[in-house]
Amino acid sequence: MTTKDDCLFCKIVAGEIPSTKVYEDDRVLAFKDVNPMMPVHILVVPKSHYDNIADDVSDADMLAVMRAVGQVARDAGISQSGFRVVTNVGDDACQSVHHLHLHVLGGQQMNDGNPSLA
Numbered sequence: 001m002t003t004k005d006d007c008l009f010c011k012i013v014a015g016e017i018p019s020t021k022v023y024e025d026d027r028v029l030a031f032k033d034v035n036p037m038m039p040v041h042i043l044v045v046p047k048s049h050y051d052n053i054a055d056d057v058s059d060a061d062m063l064a065v066m067r068a069v070g071q072v073a074r075d076a077g078i079s080q081s082g083f084r085v086v087t088n089v090g091d092d093a094c095q096s097v098h099h100l101h102l103h104v105l106g107g108q109q110m111n112d113g114n115p116s117l118a
């Protein structure tokens with residue numbers, strides 16, 4: 001597992017900063033977003049540090065993250081009603097935490113293009 005000293009989500013993965021964990025396996029941690037934009041707002045992160053999805057993500061970590069998204073959605077009870085998966089990359093997308101994470105958003109009807117994570 002690669003880590004970065006000044007990375008918030010690396011610290012959450014290491015247990016140095018608390019989080020509300022909803023899923024964990026060897027490669028992935030998923031926890032509730034501290035500032036939820038929807039009734040269900042979960043962040044799915046690889047335990048290894050990658051800056052974003054355009055980083056050189058290993059096949060194993062990419063697969064694990066994507067599989068975890070489905071598991072998290074099923075566990076949260078939103079896989080039938082529907083949900084949205086968003087990952088922000090870089091300044092134009094207003095990425096604020098520079099550790100790859102997928103937002104899993106659901107639990108209420110969304111309008112097209114809503115929510116904006118800008």
Ligand code: AMP
Nearest residue numbers: 019032033034035088094095096097098
């Ligand atoms: P982004 O803007 O795509 O980088 O998203 C970063 C997300 O991390 C935001 O939705 C924040 O609310 C969330 N966040 C920041 N700090 C924490 C934390 N300590 N625990 C859980 N979520 C966090």
